[in-house]
Amino acid sequence: MGFISLSEAADRLGISLLSLRDLIDRTDRKETILDPDPTADFWSSSTAVIPERDLRTYEHMLARRRFVRFRDRYADVLVDEVELSCRPGWKSLLERVAERLRWMPPAWNVRLRKAREKSGYLILGIEYDSDREDARNEIARLREEVRLSSLSVCEECGRHGRFRYSPSRSLTLCDRHARLSEPTLPGDGAIADPALDGGRLGKPTSD
Numbered sequence: 001m002g003f004i005s006l007s008e009a010a011d012r013l014g015i016s017l018l019s020l021r022d023l024i025d026r027t028d029r030k031e032t033i034l035d036p037d038p039t040a041d042f043w044s045s046s047t048a049v050i051p052e053r054d055l056r057t058y059e060h061m062l063a064r065r066r067f068v069r070f071r072d073r074y075a076d077v078l079v080d081e082v083e084l085s086c087r088p089g090w091k092s093l094l095e096r097v098a099e100r101l102r103w104m105p106p107a108w109n110v111r112l113r114k115a116r117e118k119s120g121y122l123i124l125g126i127e128y129d130s131d132r133e134d135a136r137n138e139i140a141r142l143r144e145e146v147r148l149s150s151l152s153v154c155e156e157c158g159r160h161g162r163f164r165y166s167p168s169r170s171l172t173l174c175d176r177h178a179r180l181s182e183p184t185l186p187g188d189g190a191i192a193d194p195a196l197d198g199g200r201l202g203k204p205t206s207d
Ligand SMILES: [Zn+2]
Pocket: 089, 154, 155, 156, 157, 158, 159, 173, 174, 175, 176, 177
């Protein structure tokens, strides 16, 4: 079995070394990294290697994180350069949105322009004929419904999660992925919806 260095792996995957380390950490694969230097630290080691065959696994993970299949499957309700900047655990929410858009009247001309994580919840940017009040109401309802749903789904893996209140990175995560928003702030666990309970986190936006 062949081994390659982390930096070569990152090059071949077309991502930075830091991004690769981050991916390995998020997906709980640190134990698959081999390091001949037993004192080396995962985040700074220059001697770490991975089995070359693991590249395939990372390619699949990256495709999932870039929502490659989702973009393909729902191309009819997405703008060409749709921005999908959330983690893969929210794929089911994106699918729900796309299915809903598909069933809206063709005259509304609805397309998803953006889906982005903000302050721990999912916000949507949707293009449509905004002169129509019925369309405006329905889109507003969908946005709020999805925003609320996202506050109970782990953004990383899709399991049941809750809002984690953190100084650097408030996120909605399951217990297993809670570490991604550590350290948390006092108030963590009491705030279910930052838009309502945590005034200083800001109001929900629809941009
Ligand atoms: Zn999770």
